[in-house]
Amino acid sequence: MEEQFVARARVSAHDTCPVELLAASLGPGPFSLVLLFVSPEANVLATVSHAALAWPDARIAGCTTAGEISSAGYDDGSIVAVGFHARYFAAETLLVSDLSTLVASELSDALLHLRQTLARESGHFPEEFALLLVDGLSTREDELASALAAGTGAMPLIGGSAGDGARFRETLVFDRDRVLANAAVISVMRSSCPMRTFKMDHIKPTERRMVVTEADPSARIVRRINAEPAVHEYARLIGMHPESINTLTFAIHPLTVRMGERHYVRAIQRVLPSGELLFFSAIDEGMVLTIAEPRDLVTHLADELQAMKQPRDPVAILAFDCVLRRIEAEETQMTGRVSELLRKHGVIGFSTYGEQIGPMHVNHTMTGLAFYPPGTIVSGTIP
Numbered sequence: 001m002e003e004q005f006v007a008r009a010r011v012s013a014h015d016t017c018p019v020e021l022l023a024a025s026l027g028p029g030p031f032s033l034v035l036l037f038v039s040p041e042a043n044v045l046a047t048v049s050h051a052a053l054a055w056p057d058a059r060i061a062g063c064t065t066a067g068e069i070s071s072a073g074y075d076d077g078s079i080v081a082v083g084f085h086a087r088y089f090a091a092e093t094l095l096v097s098d099l100s101t102l103v104a105s106e107l108s109d110a111l112l113h114l115r116q117t118l119a120r121e122s123g124h125f126p127e128e129f130a131l132l133l134v135d136g137l138s139t140r141e142d143e144l145a146s147a148l149a150a151g152t153g154a155m156p157l158i159g160g161s162a163g164d165g166a167r168f169r170e171t172l173v174f175d176r177d178r179v180l181a182n183a184a185v186i187s188v189m190r191s192s193c194p195m196r197t198f199k200m201d202h203i204k205p206t207e208r209r210m211v212v213t214e215a216d217p218s219a220r221i222v223r224r225i226n227a228e229p230a231v232h233e234y235a236r237l238i239g240m241h242p243e244s245i246n247t248l249t250f251a252i253h254p255l256t257v258r259m260g261e262r263h264y265v266r267a268i269q270r271v272l273p274s275g276e277l278l279f280f281s282a283i284d285e286g287m288v289l290t291i292a293e294p295r296d297l298v299t300h301l302a303d304e305l306q307a308m309k310q311p312r313d314p315v316a317i318l319a320f321d322c323v324l325r326r327i328e329a330e331e332t333q334m335t336g337r338v339s340e341l342l343r344k345h346g347v348i349g350f351s352t353y354g355e356q357i358g359p360m361h362v363n364h365t366m367t368g369l370a371f372y373p374p375g376t377i378v379s380g381t382i383p
Contacts, residue, residue, distance in 0.1 A: 005193055006316035006371060007031070007083040008348045010070035013042035014077065019050035022081040031055060031083040033091035033187055035131070035318075036062030036174060037069075037350035040164050041077045044172060045179055051081075052177035058083070059093045061185045062174040063133045066163025066323035067351035073339025074326060074351075082318065082348055088374070089191045090122035095175040096184040099140040104147035111151030114188050125190035129197075129369065131318075132159030134184035136171040136353030139220050141361040142282040144184055149359040156197045157359075158367050160320030160352035161280075166247075168269070171353065192374040193315065196308065199357045201365045202300035203254055203292040205263045208237055210255075212287045220279045221272070225289075230277045234268075237291060245271060251328040254364050255289040263290060267324055267363030269353075280354050280363045297329060298337045301366075305345040308370045311378065319349035319368035326351045 009025035011018045026034075034055045038044055044064060051060050068075040084091060094114050096107065115128070130152060134141050141161055148157065162171035175185040210233065214224035225233040235242040238253045247270070256263035266289065267280045283289075308314055319342075329335045341347075347368075355367040372378055 005085055005088050005373070007085065008071070008316070009081045010072065010075065011079050012077060013039040013079055018042065018079050019047060019054050022079065023054045026081055026083045029055070029058065029083060030086045031058040032086040032089045033059045033061065033084045033189065035082040036060065037065050037080040038062060039068060039077050039079060040064045040167070042079055047079060048174045048179050049177055059091045059187065060174060060176050061093050061131070061133060061187045063162035064164060064172045065350040066165055066353060067326055069319060069321060069342055069347055069349045069351070071343060073342040074329070074335055080348060080350065084189070088193050089189055090118060090125055091187055091189045092118050093175055094186040094188065095178070096144070096186070097180060099135065099138045099144060099182050099184060102140065102143060102147055104150070107147045108151035111148060111186065111188070115155070118188055118190055122190045125192050127191045127193065127195055129156040129158070129189055129195060131187040131189070132157055132184060132356045133173050134159065134161050135173055135182050136161030136163050137168065138182050139218070141354055141356070145356060145359050145361045148186070156369070157356060158197055158320065158369050159356035160350065160367070161354035163323060163351060163353045193371045194374070194376050194378050195372065196370045196378050197357065198304070198308065198370065199362070199365055199367045200300070200304045201265060202295045202297050203256065203265060203364060204295055205256055205290045205292045208291040210237060210289050212283055212285055212289065215283050215285045217282050217284050220282055222277045222279065222283050229275050231271050231275045234277065242275070247327055248331045251324040251331070252294055254292045254294070254324070256292045257287060257289060263292065264360065264362050265292070265364035267322070281361055294328065297325065298334050298341065301338060301341050305341060305347070308345070312372065312376060314370040314372050316371045317345060317347045317368060319347050319366055320352050320355045321349060321366040322355055322364050323351045323353060324364050325366065
């Protein structure tokens, strides 16, 4: 029987006693950390409460989703569990219970202390990384990323923002038996499994640019672009009528900001009744945005996942995938082909309202970690 390093399980959000089914499918463990990615269709409070009882010796972390990634590929209306075997992984969690009272110095100090404690107790595991799950409606991900940077240093930090399907009403994160909004949980881990971080997007910047001339960065609202009402100017630049713009529009005409030699997506969440644009990330006045176009999602994903098979197949791929990628796949009839690739390569995770890689909060992206058997020599990152 093939040795398992990372166990995974999936049940319907509407199953009776879903946590019992998940526990039976994951196996006896023991696990150092169990991640739960829970559809908002589930009884979230009961799921988290029962999980704390099912795995009393493990750290529990998780969040609600905008869709799940399971053994079925793109999934919906399910609960996904990921168990990290204690033989190969050690874990501690740090809860940020109120993002509105975030103090950067205190958070970075707490993270450093947690890392030091884990290093003393599990220093025989050479690899160190952290997973971040954060309320996707908090509008505080950028500030949180900045606050964490001092405490992470060179340690890889990967994660995603909790979702609420396509409703955008309530997004929740879990730590042990607690379920909170406006919060985040950081899982710091050490492992004997080498891992590789990745960030993939299939967008290509064009020559069309615009300048944000009026915005509310704290609320992520853009009021005017090129001194014109935001939605009208965005629509003009992409050749559409403002009334025709919808979520698919944002997926196929994403906006990017250039940092150094790379472009990062700053995705639009929706058009407000006022005609202003609400973004998934902070947008400042004076920022230059570039309109991008998507390349073929399936071809790009296939190439990126194939690259992770070097020097050997990973034992697990944990992914945080922007909900706009899922929407694009659905609207362009690519869902089946994308799901087949995710299933074939053993990808597990969830669809997010934003993605995390190091100190960057990004959109329209898939970030994640590929884990390899102990002793594998891998390069640290797939760009």
